[in-house]
Amino acid sequence: MENITLGRTGIIVNRNGFGALPVQRVSSEEAAKLLRKAYDNGINFFDSARSYTDSEYKIGLALSDVRNKIIIATKTPSTTVQGFWQDLENSLTMLKTDYIDIYQFHNPSFCPKPNDGTGLYEAMLEAKKQGKIHFIGITNHRLSVAIEAVLSGLYDTLQFPFSYLAHKKEEDLVNLCKEKNVGYICMKALSGGLITRSDAAYAYLSQFDNTLPIWGIQRENELDEFISYIEKPPVMTTEIEKFIENERKELVGEFCRGCGYCMPCPAGIEINNCARMSLLLRRSPTEGHLSEEGQAKMKKIEDCIECGNCKAHCPYGLDTPNLLKKNYEDYKTFLKA
Numbered sequence: 183m184e185n186i187t188l189g190r191t192g193i194i195v196n197r198n199g200f201g202a203l204p205v206q207r208v209s210s211e212e213a214a215k216l217l218r219k220a221y222d223n224g225i226n227f228f229d230s231a232r233s234y235t236d237s238e239y240k241i242g243l244a245l246s247d248v249r250n251k252i253i254i255a256t257k258t259p260s261t262t263v264q265g266f267w268q269d270l271e272n273s274l275t276m277l278k279t280d281y282i283d284i285y286q287f288h289n290p291s292f293c294p295k296p297n298d299g300t301g302l303y304e305a306m307l308e309a310k311k312q313g314k315i316h317f318i319g320i321t322n323h324r325l326s327v328a329i330e331a332v333l334s335g336l337y338d339t340l341q342f343p344f345s346y347l348a349h350k351k352e353e354d355l356v357n358l359c360k361e362k363n364v365g366y367i368c369m370k371a372l373s374g375g376l377i378t379r380s381d382a383a384y385a386y387l388s389q390f391d392n393t394l395p396i397w398g399i400q401r402e403n404e405l406d407e408f409i410s411y412i413e414k415p416p417v418m419t420t421e422i423e424k425f426i427e428n429e430r431k432e433l434v435g436e437f438c439r440g441c442g443y444c445m446p447c448p449a450g451i452e453i454n455n456c457a458r459m460s461l462l463l464r465r466s467p468t469e470g471h472l473s474e475e476g477q478a479k480m481k482k483i484e485d486c487i488e489c490g491n492c493k494a495h496c497p498y499g500l501d502t503p504n505l506l507k508k509n510y511e512d513y514k515t516f517l518k519a
């Protein structure tokens with residue numbers, strides 16, 4: 183069994199965290215069964231967010247009787263103090279608890295700090311003083327905001343995308359967190375579904391002893407895979423090294439991670455899937471993508487009004503409108519075939 187210490191929080195948890203975004207998509211009963219099975223088998227870190235509809239409610243439903251045996255992290259996307267408190271109270275109610283272990287600002291476009299005029303960081307401090315939260319975290323997709331947060335000394339944890347497709351600068355960020363004793367929670371360890379071998383994903387991440395992946399779990403077979411890693415954590419082997427090397431060659435450069443931060447699109451384009459369709463077609467079963475519904479979604483790319491909104495909001499600096507067009511052209515060749 184591999185445990186990890188989340189930086190200065192001193193929180194020690196199993197290296198398989200539960201990312202509770204996908205449980206929104208299943209019934210309360212199914213979600214509760216998954217969450218409980220995870221807990222019963224040794225998973226003790228659960229990450230949610232106010233924005234993940236009923237995810238917090240489902241965690242409360244499944245785990246409130248073992249509250250003091252688990253660590254809960256959740257997030258507020260609020261940019262106002264009033265919204266911050268509303269979100270916090272709602273989270274506490276939904277989670278059926280009177281404290282949140284790690285309360286995180288959810289992907290803010292800037293790094294909240296004391297005296298920045300927003301009052302957000304002061305609200306975190308007050309919530310901590312009241313005992314409603316224990317530690318202050320931040321999540322982000324922008325490297326500059328993440329680095330600023332780590333260097334500021336104001337944050338106990340950072341949540342940032344990290345997988346074996348990471349660039350050197352992202353590996354540097356993980357090491358910076360270690361140096362500054364900031365806990366590192368990895369989101370997108372499977373790169374939004376592009377990584378299909380979770381053992382390779384795990385083996386890569388475990389080379390960085392301060393990283394805690396939160397696996398997005400929706401199905402029991404996915405959960406079983408991660409539960410098996412509690413007993414037998416995958417380790418880096420020559421075979422996995424070679425596999426990762428090939429993956430990096432294939433997925434090198436500018437590709438859409440499916441994060442959805444460029445949405446909504448005024449033309450109704452489902453950008454987070456359409457802009458990476460070429461990869462999805464080659465790396466996952468094609469039936470769904472080529473179905474009538476899938477075709478209708480891709481055809482919407484023709485309605486792009488070139489407003490540039492997506493490009494301006496993509497944290498990876500992608501030229502999203504052009505990427506959509508390229509994916510659409512490629513998609514049409516699959517349809518013909």
Ligand code: SF4
Pocket residue numbers: 446447448449450451453485486487488489490491492493502503506
């Ligand atoms: S540029 Fe096109 S795809 Fe991007 S947000 Fe505007 S309409 Fe949507």
Ligand code: SF4
Pocket residue numbers: 437438439440441442443444445453454457492495496497498500502
């Ligand atoms: S285009 Fe950029 S912002 Fe939009 S889903 Fe892809 S990676 Fe995320």
